[in-house]
Amino acid sequence: MKFLPKLLILLAFGLLTALPTGAVQAAEAQAGWYKNVVDYAFVKDHATVPMREDVVVIDSRPARKYDPGYISPALNIPDRQFDKMVDLLPADKSKMLIFYCGGVKCPLSHQSAFKAEALGYTNVQVYAAGYPDWIKNGGIGSVSAAFVKKQIDNNTPMVLVDSRPDRKFAKGHVPTALNIPDRKFAKMTDLLPKAKDVPLVFYCGGYKCPLSFSSAQKAKMQGYTNVKTFQAGYPDWVKAFGKMGASNKAGEPAKVKMVKATIETGDEPDTITFASFRNIVKNAPDSVYLIDVRSIDEFKTGGFKGAKHMTVDQVEEQVAQLPKDKPIIFVCSTGARSGEAYDIVKMAREDLQVYFLDATVTHAKDGTFILEPAV
Numbered sequence: 001m002k003f004l005p006k007l008l009i010l011l012a013f014g015l016l017t018a019l020p021t022g023a024v025q026a027a028e029a030q031a032g033w034y035k036n037v038v039d040y041a042f043v044k045d046h047a048t049v050p051m052r053e054d055v056v057v058i059d060s061r062p063a064r065k066y067d068p069g070y071i072s073p074a075l076n077i078p079d080r081q082f083d084k085m086v087d088l089l090p091a092d093k094s095k096m097l098i099f100y101c102g103g104v105k106c107p108l109s110h111q112s113a114f115k116a117e118a119l120g121y122t123n124v125q126v127y128a129a130g131y132p133d134w135i136k137n138g139g140i141g142s143v144s145a146a147f148v149k150k151q152i153d154n155n156t157p158m159v160l161v162d163s164r165p166d167r168k169f170a171k172g173h174v175p176t177a178l179n180i181p182d183r184k185f186a187k188m189t190d191l192l193p194k195a196k197d198v199p200l201v202f203y204c205g206g207y208k209c210p211l212s213f214s215s216a217q218k219a220k221m222q223g224y225t226n227v228k229t230f231q232a233g234y235p236d237w238v239k240a241f242g243k244m245g246a247s248n249k250a251g252e253p254a255k256v257k258m259v260k261a262t263i264e265t266g267d268e269p270d271t272i273t274f275a276s277f278r279n280i281v282k283n284a285p286d287s288v289y290l291i292d293v294r295s296i297d298e299f300k301t302g303g304f305k306g307a308k309h310m311t312v313d314q315v316e317e318q319v320a321q322l323p324k325d326k327p328i329i330f331v332c333s334t335g336a337r338s339g340e341a342y343d344i345v346k347m348a349r350e351d352l353q354v355y356f357l358d359a360t361v362t363h364a365k366d367g368t369f370i371l372e373p374a375v
Helices: 004-018 021-027 040-046 079-084 108-118 130-136 145-153 166-171 182-187 211-221 233-241 274-283 296-300 312-317 336-348
Strands: 055-059 096-100 124-127 159-162 200-203 227-229 257-260 263-265 289-292 328-331 354-356 359-363 369-373
Touching: 040 055, 040 096, 040 124, 040 130, 079 108, 096 108, 096 130, 108 124, 124 130, 145 233, 166 336, 182 211, 200 211, 200 233, 211 227, 263 274, 274 369, 312 336, 328 336, 336 354
Parallel strands: 055 096, 096 124, 159 200, 200 227, 289 328, 328 354
Antiparallel strands: 257 263, 359 369
């Protein structure tokens, strides 16, 4: 009998170590914690750039905590304002919600999780270790447009980098930003500060655009220790503060001319108008080569019917083999990578008819899509 307590302890320890990490955390939960607790690995798989459509990540901290650093692509719904901001939650009550705040001593994410459950949400998780654990494990933090503007207005030391191609940068960018296109990063590192602890903030075309995250990772590999993204990017900046640093008017081209029977371009002869593109996709998809230059993971989530997949790198490598019997239209999610593919081909192959879709594109699961002016 004297060995029974030790046996029970060993059995309990074996049971805990056999459980998934999230279950262990739940077993060690403090009073008042929500029942479903997840860890860094789980959140990393769900808080992705481009953002996933099956999950919503929510930062329950006040805006003053969220603005200088949050887990992208999290919404900011402070727990104290939860009831006033429930319209930001998804209409689908089965969609996964992941709440987090300032660590294991912070109750805000748990409180918000209970409130979400009371509203009928059925797949609610809490990242109890929160933002401090995200950074500790090597996750890249993101900052808000309000934070970026405050840094600029106060002339606070910060190097802001626009990771989009130069054609996008020329049309409009955040004031003070350098343009280091992600594809040219290795060739332009001399533009970065020599001091490795200087704050670097990378941005691109929003939560669908992976360029800023890619550049931020490259900067960390170069030894920079204070790297973040402004992942909401230039579209969010324009929404909040207007279009500064722009050299061209955004939106649907005002002047339209006929280039071919099914292709219309605007004031820039390399871009195809939304109306013309929709007509081609709907009525004459076989009249062009539609090439999607997003990553393969993005492409698998949905795209235009009949589109072929090639990354920008593959376009560059195989430019000599591109067919010339039909026009080529490059597409992506924000117009950045499609424009870059266009530039590569236009410089190398004068014999091709090439265009790109300069748009923010949203694909639905039923095959439909929404086109919005890219910024």
